[in-house]
Amino acid sequence: MVRSRDDIVRTIGKPLLADDERVKISCRNVNVYYGEKRAIREVSVDIAEQEVTAFIGPSGCGKSTFLRCINRMNDTIKSCRVEGEITLDREDIYDRNVDPVLLRARIGMVFQKPNPFPKSIFENVAYGPRIHGLARNKSELDEIVITSLEKAGLFSEVKDQLDHPGTGLSGGQQQRLCIARAISVQPEVILMDEPCSALDPIATAKIEELIDELRRNFTIIIVTHSMQQAARVSQRTAFFHLGNLVEVDDTNTIFVNPEHKLTQDYITGRYG
Amino acid sequence: MQYAYLLILITLLSAIGYYLGRQRSSRLVKQEIRRLHSLPGHYGMYVALWCSVPAVIILGLWITLQSSAIESLVISALPPEIQSLPQEQLSLVLNDIINIAGGIIVSDAPDEFLLAAAGHYNQLKGTGFLALAALLMTVCAGGLAMGMRYIRPDMRARIKVERTMQALMLLCSAVAIVTTIGIVLSVLFESIRFFNQIPVTDFLFGLKWSPQIAIRPDQVGASGSFGIVPLLAGTLMISLIAMLVAVPTGLMSAVYMSEYASDKIRTVVKPLLEILAGIPTVVYGFFAALTVAPFIREMGGRFGIDVSSESALAAGLVMGIMIIPFISSLSDDVINAVPQELRDASLSIGATRSETVVRVVLPAALPGIVGSILLGVSRAVGETMIVVMAAGLTAKLTANPFEAVTTFTVQIVTLLIGDQEFDSPKTLAAFALGLVLFVITLCLNVIALYVVRRYREEYE
Structure with missing residues (x-):
């Protein structure tokens, strides 16, 4: 139920895709509450398949909260409530019959701070395939681990130390290990919550390159604080402000010719 | 003064x-x-x-x-x-x-x-x-x-004052260390006096414990025997029963409290569990001797098993209940200390809550959990009152938990109660028992340290 409509901003630009075939995730009138406080207001947007969508906006604008709705990670926060409809391949993910555990196997996530398990590099990547029973024997498991590490661009760096602890890697390597862990269960979508905010510029460049690479096989949504990053890696960009989705459009349009005053101010660095 | x-x-x-x-x-x-x-x-x-x-x-x-x-x-x-x-x-x-x-x-x-x-x-x-x-x-x-x-x-007054304070703190920790050394040495010297009269091998490997020393040479039952194997068996059996009760219960309740329970339940259940830790062991002793032991005896009777009125099982069960809060409370703390990011990572790959607990949270918390179990074992080995009241005094070498057994601590108590002369092996035996007890707990500590180091998973 919508409590008040007055402070809701109507999203401008192209939040919905014209071509229905390309829609991977579609969100309609999504509201998120933390207790009584509404963190996301009436957000409707489509996410296209095999493309990078960037969520940008100032701190506390709700972009991470919205991201966590898509794989139902908000379910783990007790005070959090989600309203509205989110579909993945036209199936409502908040339907009673949907098991969030299976959903999360289809929608992987990479977090802001690299969070490898305190296990070996191999075990970190093998974790997902093991719990989902993706490998019938040791050699299949080896193969999954190696391909995942290769896809994450980490294999050549760690191939001689697969039994070393994952926590012993550098920050950038840890984050790529987390990406390898996420893609090891062959998800369709990868959510990235500010994946480079804890990394130095060189590690960041490597991850951005990787994201561009991964786009061929996965649908990617990336939350970022850095507008340059959004401009570099994404095809479409969504600008959030105070829980509202202000403007969505092709990344080019957003950065070259933004329509909304708030977007212009943010892009030109007047605040944020 | x-x-x-x-x-x-x-x-x-x-x-x-x-x-x-x-x-x-x-x-x-x-x-x-x-x-x-x-x-x-x-x-x-x-x-x-x-x-x-x-x-x-x-x-x-x-x-x-x-x-x-x-x-x-x-x-x-x-x-x-x-x-x-x-x-x-x-x-x-x-x-x-x-x-x-x-x-x-x-x-x-x-x-x-x-x-x-x-x-x-x-x-x-x-x-x-x-x-x-x-x-x-x-x-x-x-x-x-x-x-x-x-x-x-x-x-530079601040630096001088702080140095002095540091020295004071060092002194305080030295007091604890010196006291420990003092206790060990005093037990050790009395034990050496004991071993001068009774051979070490008889003490460690003897199968019969009956600590009497003849006052007159022609006394009946004059020959004392000081073999600790029955005591060791009794101690181990009771501790084992206690840990069989305490470890699963304590761990499960810790996992429940930190991973599943809502804040409301947690704020009620945790203090309640900690009250268990505050009950004096004498009271547990009553409970064991007056409620649990007769109950087990009666149940045994129904199934045709001969249960003595004081049994290792009764003492072990109650001791296990006593140890639950130590394990659950400490494990709860270490489980809570596992970073939330690790749980998020596991859940986001599509692991269920229980998979996350078993494969990520518990391994990360293992050193602390082993520590809490070890603390429980040392409590069990050193516990006296419950055993005195519920397990009996007969030193019997048996593997049957329905029989009465006795432990190191109980024997130390009985050896030192009353007026005793300090040069008879009967009294000195108490110190030797104390030494053995000390060595056992020391070994447990070393083993646990090793386990913790070997299986520690580094986070951060």
Whole structure:
């Protein structure tokens, strides 16, 4: 139920895709509450398949909260409530019959701070395939681990130390290990919550390159604080402000010719 | 106690020193505190330390040396025929003197020289106290003056005060260490005396425990035997039963409380569980002896099993209940300390909550969990009251939990209760048992340390 409509901003630009075939995730009138406080207001947007969508906006604008709705990670926060409809391949993910555990196997996530398990590099990547029973024997498991590490661009760096602890890697390597862990269960979508905010510029460049690479096989949504990053890696960009989705459009349009005053101010660095 | 007055006096003087030091330091720089190296309070502390530390050291030395000094003075003033008595009798006489001096009249008509000596003793004590008080006052005042003289704006008072505080903390931890060493040594020496009379091999590998020593050579059942195997078996069996109860229950409740329970349930259940830890073990003992043991006996009777009224099972079960809160509370803390990011990572790959707990949270918390289990085991091995009340005193070598058994701690208690002579193996055996108990817990600690190091998963 919508409590008040007055402070809701109507999203401008192209939040919905014209071509229905390309829609991977579609969100309609999504509201998120933390207790009584509404963190996301009436957000409707489509996410296209095999493309990078960037969520940008100032701190506390709700972009991470919205991201966590898509794989139902908000379910783990007790005070959090989600309203509205989110579909993945036209199936409502908040339907009673949907098991969030299976959903999360289809929608992987990479977090802001690299969070490898305190296990070996191999075990970190093998974790997902093991719990989902993706490998019938040791050699299949080896193969999954190696391909995942290769896809994450980490294999050549760690191939001689697969039994070393994952926590012993550098920050950038840890984050790529987390990406390898996420893609090891062959998800369709990868959510990235500010994946480079804890990394130095060189590690960041490597991850951005990787994201561009991964786009061929996965649908990617990336939350970022850095507008340059959004401009570099994404095809479409969504600008959030105070829980509202202000403007969505092709990344080019957003950065070259933004329509909304708030977007212009943010892009030109007047605040944020 | 007179010395308490002296301590109060030193404290008062130090407080004055603190005040004066503050005053002087801020006056030296005409209230411009920034020009001081340290804050005025540090200069105050500096003076207070000069005032109190030497005085306290002297007080301590005086207290330790005073009694022997006075005693030798009193003895040297005694008539020569008494002085020439052998050592033991002389100390008896000295005891009499001290008793009389304290107002306790031992015999109806004490000898003339005893009364005189008692008077002498009291007089020496009085003068000694006055001398001490005067000395302390001088030292305090001298220290205060010294401290005040050293105050300069560029004097690094804070660093000096902090160094002194560090030394004080070191001293405090040294007290704990020295005490431990002292306990170990005293147990060790008494045990060596025991092993001089009973061979170590008989003690460690003997299968019969019946600690009696004949008073007359022709006494019945005179030969004592000191084999600890039955005690070891009893201790291990009861501890094993206790851990079988406590570890699963404690761990499961810890996992429930930290991973599944809502905040509401947690705030109620956790304190309730911790109340269990506060129940005195004697009360657990009642419970074991009066409720659990008869219940087990009756149940056993129904199934045709012969259960004695005091059984290892009853004691072990109740001991397990006693240990639950140690394991659950500590494990709960370490499980809570596992970073939320690890849980998020696991859930975001599509792991269920239980998979996350088993594969990520528990391995990460393992060192702490092993620590809590170890603490539980040491409690179980060292627990006395429950076993005394519910497991019995018969040292029987058996693997049947329905029979009465006994443990190290119970035997130590029974060996030392009542009037005992300290040169018979029967009494000394208690120390040897204590030593064995100590070695067992030490080994457990070493093993646990090894396990923790071997299987630790590093996070951060």
